Amino acid sequence: MSSLTSIYLDHAATTPMLPEAIAAYAEAAGAGPVNPSSLHAFGRSARSRVTAARDALAESLGCSPAEIVFTGSGTESDNAALFGAAEVQRARGRDGIVATAVEHPAVLNACRALEKRGFRLTLLQPDETGRVSAEDAARAIDGRTAVVSIMAGNNETGTRQPFEEIGEIARTQGAAMHVDAVQAFGYERWDLQKLPVDLLSISAHKIGGPQGVGLLFIRRGTPFEPLLHGGNQERSRRAGTENVAGIAAFAAAARSTFAGLEEKVRRVEAVRAAFLSGLSRELGEEAFRINGNEHFRLPHIVNVSFQGISSETMLMNLDLAGVAASGGSACSSGSLQPSHVLSAMKLSPDRVRNAVRFSFGLGNTREEAEKTALIIATISARLRIT
Ligand SMILES: Cc1ncc(COP(=O)(O)O)c(C=O)c1O
Structure with a gap:
């Protein structure tokens, strides 16, 4: 770590x-x-x-x-x-x-x-x-x-x-x-x-x-x-x-x-929402796709594919910037195998390759979510230039 x-x-x-x-x-x-x-x-x-x-x-x-x-x-x-x-x-x-x-x-x-x-x-x-x-x-x-x-x-x-x-x-x-x-x-x-x-x-x-x-x-x-x-x-x-x-x-x-279940749900929902609106604002709606169901879902997980950036590249850059996220399930993330979940959803190979999972918890704040969105926008801009 x-x-x-x-x-x-x-x-x-x-x-x-x-x-x-x-x-x-x-x-x-x-x-x-x-x-x-x-x-x-x-x-x-x-x-x-x-x-x-x-x-x-x-x-x-x-x-x-x-x-x-x-x-x-x-x-x-x-x-x-x-x-x-x-x-x-x-x-x-x-x-x-x-x-x-x-x-x-x-x-x-x-x-x-x-x-x-x-x-x-x-x-x-x-x-x-x-x-x-x-x-x-x-x-x-x-x-x-x-x-x-x-x-x-x-x-x-x-x-x-x-x-x-x-x-x-x-x-x-x-x-x-x-x-x-x-x-x-x-x-x-x-x-x-x-x-x-x-x-x-x-x-x-x-x-x-x-x-x-x-x-x-x-x-x-x-x-x-x-x-x-x-x-x-x-x-x-x-x-x-x-x-x-x-x-x-x-x-x-x-x-x-x-x-404190209802309060916990409210808090992680607020953090998740702040993260997604931060991404829309900093990165633009076109630069990412959410993988999953927006109505039938757990409050604490969001899976996002960033256009043109592989999950390994994004995760490595996030880690360098101090943000810990994951590509698919922990068990398969070390193996570079495409996620069986995203593949079963028949998403395009690019979308599967570029997927990153963010999962929130009690200790997270909206400020952290917004900061992460900003970090992602900076990483994306840097990768597009180089
Ligand atoms: C849906 C689901 N089932 C089972 C497990 C396995 O649980 P454990 O890590 O306690 O073996 C996990 C862990 O990530 C999980 O997310």
């Missing part, structure tokens, strides 16, 4: 830990040896920390604490959901997997691995804004579908999917419905008791919690077998000693996030 970096616009990759989460982590980690499976007093106090965290997270999701399984990441939650439901469904004569072509690699590559194991994979193609349609989903989901996996909001473009409508279709057909909510969690209020969702993945480090902690909601009665085999932790749904301090910090981050 450049020591100059002072404007962090990469919150979709990871967020800085909230002070409440750091305090909760330090408190739990400093409390002595803590294994919630131990029967002695140390163990019991660890268990009560995990129970309190589970209760808080269940409240933020509108589900029962018993329906929450702590995992080691959003990636693990996605894999556990897909493999866990698919194999049980196969034993019931269902062998179809339906997902979108714009899923995060944690879902997409898990689906491809299931395909190698004999499942039939159908990927729903998005429109040019990155959104799939419930009509296409209805055509793809049938009585042989085992699992449907639809992300709530996309990590590269912010485009929101109609997962609620697709969940109703999955339910009618008896398929298990999984939602990767890693990017959307903490920006919307959900009541999982009412939503047609059986499995839902979340990751702590996207909402100001620590890395290496995730959560999988498993609705009571959902076909599921564990990915990890071992001890009886998490009611035998995820073996392995719990990350007690990480779980406590995750819950602290969720409590803080949901206490």
Whole structure:
């Protein structure tokens, strides 16, 4: 990381830990040896920390604490959901997997691995804004579908999917419905008791919690077998000693996030709007295109292609100027491969090559957004001259 970096616009990759989460982590980690499976007093106090965290997270999701399984990441939650439901469904004569072509690699590559194991994979193609349609989903989901996996909001473009409508279709057909909510969690209020969702993945480090902690909601009665085999932790749904301090910090981050959710949304929307109007003013409307859906979207992500400037060139120059952004998802940004999300949206090769993702968070200000727009205009002018 450049020591100059002072404007962090990469919150979709990871967020800085909230002070409440750091305090909760330090408190739990400093409390002595803590294994919630131990029967002695140390163990019991660890268990009560995990129970309190589970209760808080269940409240933020509108589900029962018993329906929450702590995992080691959003990636693990996605894999556990897909493999866990698919194999049980196969034993019931269902062998179809339906997902979108714009899923995060944690879902997409898990689906491809299931395909190698004999499942039939159908990927729903998005429109040019990155959104799939419930009509296409209805055509793809049938009585042989085992699992449907639809992300709530996309990590590269912010485009929101109609997962609620697709969940109703999955339910009618008896398929298990999984939602990767890693990017959307903490920006919307959900009541999982009412939503047609059986499995839902979340990751702590996207909402100001620590890395290496995730959560999988498993609705009571959902076909599921564990990915990890071992001890009886998490009611035998995820073996392995719990990350007690990480779980406590995750819950602290969720409590803080949901206490101020509407304010957080308002703030990141204002920063995003200031950034886009800054770009129009400094660069001109013709010099950039927004990739994604302007109506159905998450508040904190905007994906922009700058005419005639490759994403690598723009990102390098932004980094030199102290601005941290990203090209597509963090996992593929180091590999120079064109984004599978933007490619699935059938954008022109130039637009795919020139795409940069800016993602905002609580710490950002409108001034930072305007300064970034100005920096981009300066970079563009310099590159056009040289
Ligand atoms: C939509 C989505 N799903 C899953 C993941 C993976 O989460 P984790 O980093 O906790 O493994 C990410 C991370 O970027 C994501 O954006």
